[in-house]
Structure formats: structure tokens, C-alpha cells
Amino acid sequence: MVAPTDADLVSRAQAGRLDAFEELVRRHRLGTFRVALRMLGDESDAEDATQDAFVQAWRNLGGFRADAAFSTWMYRIVTNRCLNMLRSRRRTEPLPDDREAPASRPDRIAEGRWQLQDLTRAIVRLTPEQRAPLVLRELQGCSYEEIAETLDLSISAVKSRLHRARLELLAAMRSWA
């Protein structure tokens, strides 16, 4: 039997079929969680954001356009959820990573994981507005058009924010040396 497409499942879920929506959650759990994890830098917060995003998706399912990809729609919802969490976090607490000194360069060269952790830290230190296009483009492989739709921005605004984010990462990398 051919597995139903996302569009089939969305259509059934819009008709009230919970089992269809459960299958959508199962299919898109990883992609949605990955975006949240890269945006927030914390697994527990990413899990909360993913759960909230799917519940919100269920509530707004009636407004989902059939011509859009469900994955792009989920990226949009979870990214906005993360941006809201980051804005409230910024108002209430400092980033824990700000207190951590980066590992010394010889250590990083000897141990590859440290390099990834340094990069992850540098991404978390980007402003949320720079971080979102960077995560979607570099880590999720989204096109500029998909990012523009996800973030409700023009393509030129996406390119501009992404450009600044990339330069910030380069500056962070140079500061390690």
C-alpha cells in the first residue's frame, strides 16, 4: 500500500482525523525539533518549543494552504515560537554560554567535538533575527524562497540577515585563533 502524502494527511486531519495528525507529528518531529534545537541551543527548551508548535499547528490547521509544504509551515510555526522564547529569555536571563570560556585551540584541534561546540555556541550568540535564517539555510538546507516564506521577509532581507550572520560567525571563529 502506498503511504499517504503529507497533503492527504493534512486533508484528513482538517476533517478531524486525529490519527492523520498523529502521523504528521511522527513524520515531522525530527525536522521541527532540529530547527528548535539549533535556534535555542538547549534540548529541553527545544522539546517544549516542538510540542507547542505542533499543538499550535493543530489549532490553525484550518488556515493551512494546500499549496504549501507542511514542513515549511512547521518551520514557520516553530521558528516563531523559538523567537518568542528567545525574546522573553533575553529579557529575563543571560545566556549561560556567555560565562563559558571557549576551549583552547590545540584542544579543539585534538578533539573534533569541541569545534562543533564552539560553532554551536557562536550560533547561539547571534541575534535571533540573524540566527533564524542561518539555521534554516545552513543547517536545514532551505532555499531563500522557503526562508522568506517561513520568516515572512523579502528575499533581499533574508540575504542581508544571512550575510551578517555569516560574517558574525567568521568574526567569532577568528577570535578563537
Next chain:
Amino acid sequence: MSRVPPLPCGADLGALVAQVADGVPGDLAHQATCPHCQAALAQLDELWQLVDRLARERVEAPERIDAVVMGRIRRAIFTGKAIELFGGLLPRLGWALLTYGGLAERGVGR
């Protein structure tokens, strides 16, 4: 678009970033002999290799997310139905009590 100063050779660092990250064609003839561009490109290559590794890094999304999400949705549906059911009855019950109270006060039915 770039607010960083150009390299000592005059090359735009932003253009080098776009070359490495997006595959935008660069001035290969100049870069072949320019130590500034070569150093910057080497750093960018190192950075983008790291970005690629992070993009390919295996991530596990907790499977319990499915159950938690569906549990929240089922509770929301149940609560919504309960409100729909009892929310409609409560005003009628209140009206009936008020009416009964008013009638009793006037001694109707004694």
C-alpha cells in the same frame, strides 16, 4: 551589504563569504596570487566544513513528543466539547433558577 572593511588587497570579505557559502563565482585569477584572499578563503573553508558537519550531525528528537502533543490536543478537544456542552446549559440553568426564585418570592405555586 557588508559592513566589514575590505581586505588589504581591496577584496570584499562579504564576496568571499558568498563564494564559499553559496558558490557565487569569485575573482579566481586574483585569488590565485593574493595571500590575503587565500588566507581568508582558507578560514572560510574551515568554517564551512564545520557548518557542514553540524548540519549533518545526527540529532535524536525524543519520541515522547508525539504522545505529549496528542495528549494535549485530546485534552483541548475534550475541554472544548465540555465547554460547548455545559457552557450552553449553564445560562439556561441560571435563568431557570432566577425564574423559580422570582416566582417563589411572589408566592406563586404555594
